[in-house]
Amino acid sequence: MTGLLRTKTINADHHLVDTGLRRVLGPVDLTLLGVGAIIGAGIFVLTGVAAATYAGPAIVLSYVVAGFACAFAALAYAELAAAIGGCGSAYGYSYAGLGELVAWIIGWDLILEYSVAVSAVAIGWSAYMNNALQAMGLALPAGLLKGPLEGGLINLPAAAIVLILGLLLTLGVRQSARFNAAMVLIKLLAIGVFIAIAVSHVNPANWSPFMPFGWGGVMGGAALIFFAYVGFDAVSTAAEEARNPQRDLPIGILVSLAVCTLIYILVAGLLTGVVPYATLNVGSPVADVVLRLGYPWGAGLVAAGAIAGLTTVMLVLYYGLTRVFLAIARDGLLPPLFARVNPRTQTPIRVIAASGLLMAAIAGLTPIGDVAELVNIGTLAAFFLVSVGVLVLRYTHPDLPRPFRTPFSPLIPLLGAASCLYLMASLPLVTWLRFGVWLALGLLIYFTYSRHHSALAVAA
Numbered sequence: 446m447t448g449l450l451r452t453k454t455i456n457a458d459h460h461l462v463d464t465g466l467r468r469v470l471g472p473v474d475l476t477l478l479g480v481g482a483i484i485g486a487g488i489f490v491l492t493g494v495a496a497a498t499y500a501g502p503a504i505v506l507s508y509v510v511a512g513f514a515c516a517f518a519a520l521a522y523a524e525l526a527a528a529i530g531g532c533g534s535a536y537g538y539s540y541a542g543l544g545e546l547v548a549w550i551i552g553w554d555l556i557l558e559y560s561v562a563v564s565a566v567a568i569g570w571s572a573y574m575n576n577a578l579q580a581m582g583l584a585l586p587a588g589l590l591k592g593p594l595e596g597g598l599i600n601l602p603a604a605a606i607v608l609i610l611g612l613l614l615t616l617g618v619r620q621s622a623r624f625n626a627a628m629v630l631i632k633l634l635a636i637g638v639f640i641a642i643a644v645s646h647v648n649p650a651n652w653s654p655f656m657p658f659g660w661g662g663v664m665g666g667a668a669l670i671f672f673a674y675v676g677f678d679a680v681s682t683a684a685e686e687a688r689n690p691q692r693d694l695p696i697g698i699l700v701s702l703a704v705c706t707l708i709y710i711l712v713a714g715l716l717t718g719v720v721p722y723a724t725l726n727v728g729s730p731v732a733d734v735v736l737r738l739g740y741p742w743g744a745g746l747v748a749a750g751a752i753a754g755l756t757t758v759m760l761v762l763y764y765g766l767t768r769v770f771l772a773i774a775r776d777g778l779l780p781p782l783f784a785r786v787n788p789r790t791q792t793p794i795r796v797i798a799a800s801g802l803l804m805a806a807i808a809g810l811t812p813i814g815d816v817a818e819l820v821n822i823g824t825l826a827a828f829f830l831v832s833v834g835v836l837v838l839r840y841t842h843p844d845l846p847r848p849f850r851t852p853f854s855p856l857i858p859l860l861g862a863a864s865c866l867y868l869m870a871s872l873p874l875v876t877w878l879r880f881g882v883w884l885a886l887g888l889l890i891y892f893t894y895s896r897h898h899s900a901l902a903v904a905a
Contacts, residue, residue: 449544449545449546449896450544450545450546451544451545451899451901451902452540452541452542452543452544452545453537453540453541453776453901454541455528455529455541455842455845465786465788465791466532466618466685466686466786466791466792467617467618467619467686467791468685468686468687468688469618469619469622469686469688470618470622470683470686470687470688470693471687471688471689471693472692472693472696472697472700474622474626474697475680475683475687475693475694475696475697475698475701476696476697476700476701476704477622477625477626477629477701478622478625478679478680478683478697478701478761478764479676479677479679479680479697479698479700479701479702479705479761480629480633480701480704480705480757481625481628481629481676481757481758481760481761482675482676482677482679482680482701482757482758482761482762482765483673483674483675483676483677483701483702483705483758484629484632484633484636484705484708484709484754484757484758485566485632485673485676485754485755485757485758486565486566486569486673486754486755486758487670487673487674487709488636488673488708488709488712488731488754489573489729489730489731489732489747489750489751489754489755490569490729490730490751491669491670491673492504492670492673492709492712492713492716492725492730492731493716493725493726493727493730493731493733494669494725494726494730495507495666495669495670496666496713496716496717496722496725496730497722497723497724497725497726498726499658499662499663499665499666499669500656500658500662500663500665500666500667501654501655501656501657501658501662501717501722502651502652502653502654502655502656502657502714502717502718502722503655503656503657503658503662503663503666504666504670504713504717504722505710505713505714505717506656506663506667507663507664507666507667507669507670507713508667508670508673508706508709508710508713509706509710510663510664510667510864511667511670511671511673511674511868512674512702512706512709512710513864514667514671514828514861514864514865514867514868515674515677515702515706515828516702516703516706517832517857517858517860517861517864518678518828518831518832518861518865519677519698519699519702520699520851520852520857520858520861521828521831521832521834521835521851521857521858521861522534522535522677522678522681522698522831523694523695523698523699523849523851524695524835524847524849524850524851525538525681525831525834525835525838526680526681526684526690526694526695526698526849527690527691527692527694527695527847527848527849528838528845528846528847528848528849529541530684530685530690530691530694531684531685531772532682532683532684532685532686532768532769532771532772533552533682533768533769533772533773534555534678534679534681534682534684534765534768534769534772534827535551535555535678535681535827535828535830535831535834536548536551536552536555536769536772536773537772538831538834538838539551539552539830539831539834540776541834541838542834542837542838542841542842543830543833543834543837545778545896545899545901546891547830549773549778549887549891549895550884550887550888551826551827551830552769552772552773552778553883553884553887553890553891554823554826554827554883554884554887555765555766555769555823555827556766556769556770557819557820557823557883558675558819558820558823558824558827559679559762559763559765559766559769560766560800560803560804560807561807561819561820561823562675562676562758562762562820563607563759563762563763563766563804563808564603564607564804564807564808564811565820566755566758566759566762567600567603567604567606567607567759567804567808568600568603568808569755570602570603570606570752570755570756570759571590571600571601571602571603571606571808572590573729573748573751573752573755574602574606574752575590575602576729576748577748577749577752580745585601585602589601589602590602591812592809592810592811592812593810594810594811594812595812599809599810600808600809600810601809603805603808603809604805604806604808604809604810605805606756606759607759607763607801607804607805607808608801608802608805610756610759610760610763610801611763611797611798611800611801611805613760614760614763614764614767614792614797615787615790615792615794615797615798616790616792617790617791617792618683618686618764618791618792621760621764624760625757625760625761628753628754628756628757628760629753629757631749631750631753632750632751632753632754632757633750634746634750635746635747635749635750635751635753635754636708636712636750638735638743638746638747638750639712639715639731639734639735639743639747640711640712640715642735642738642740642743643715643716643718643719643734643735643738644715646719646738647715647718647719648718648719649718651717651718651719651720651721651722652717652718657722664867664868664871665871667868667871668821668868668871668872669821670709671821671824671825671868673709674702674705674824675762675820675821675824676758676761676762676765677698677701677702677705678698678765678824678827678828678831679761679762679764679765680694680697680698680701681694681698682764682765682768682769683697683764683768685768691848691849692848695848695849712731716730716731716734719734719738720734720737729748729751731747731751732744732747732748732751735747763797763800763801763804766800767793767796767797767800768793770783770793770796770800771783771784771786771793771796774796775900776899776900776901777895777898777899777900777901777902777903778891778895778898778899779895782795783795783796783799819876819879819880819883821868821872821876822869822872822876822877822880823880825865825866825868825869826865826869826880828861828865829861829862829865829866829869831861832858832859832861832862832865833858833862835851835854835858836854836855836858836859839854839855
């Protein structure tokens, strides 16, 4: 038991350590990484589905509920990111406060969260891209848009975009951040166009009944659209590439979450105000509504914004996955060949290549379907442990320098942990079963390999 609960020493000067990664990201870069990760499938795809099948016009309340749950967790992330740092995010924080076994579980959980999310978003990106190609008379054959289990050969666009983004990530974090910033501006422009068009077509009668499925529908909608918030925690994985992580990481995490929550609420309110909520159960609700209002050029721009939005989500989540993977390998819990950083590009090329090939195979060959719900439960589990981690470290390390402190502690961390558990309870049983299988596989790897190769075990 002592070995399972061993913790890493916290280095108060972690922000001064040279890890081989390049420190080039400022607060604007980090905020744009957060916006890039958050605004994507949630606003361009899930909003309509959640409104039509779960919450009705009260989808705005679903976003408020999910946003509050994220806000509590974000405050906890901000404290630990500034105090502990490291590119391992929740994995690293758990290792410092809760012990090696908990850290491994959350690290294994983060690998699931990021990799499945990238694969799921790649499949959605493929559909949008084929629609754009179709409009230009260049539609791909049906066999290149579905995997073998769906009667096709391979979802070629889905696999290709993952590999292309992998190549971009190998070039360096500065180039990736610039590309992300450009894509974020495109999708914000598209959202601005939708708001400008929709605001003059609102019919208040569409908001009645406001809560057709009751409070249970609101909570079900919150659990579903929580996928929209997946990724703000990826900002914390940039700790070793931030110029001033103790100041800039809290800014990037909190500002990006606040901006995106306001955008989600505004867009959801306009969508359900312009057309009856029951008609929004389509794959591209925002573009569909603009088209129904008689603005084909606007629908085209929104579709372009959706493609840009989904691209940035994949890029940032892929980036976060590689940094968590790198952190776990450094600690000896995964093979050391994944712990190396290329001295020329200052990026973990082996991790990027291995994870990219795996995610491209998942996106290209498998129907992601309900597996995407694993992303939600994985994210909520990470947020829960980070909230608990703040409480534990306040007790075990009361003198630890904390450049940012979660306000109203222990109330905020407790609310964060409780709200995450509540949303997890709203997920289907089959999701819990799949999550259990993944954790069982992780425990098998830990007890047969990781436990014996841990850097702390070797040092002892």
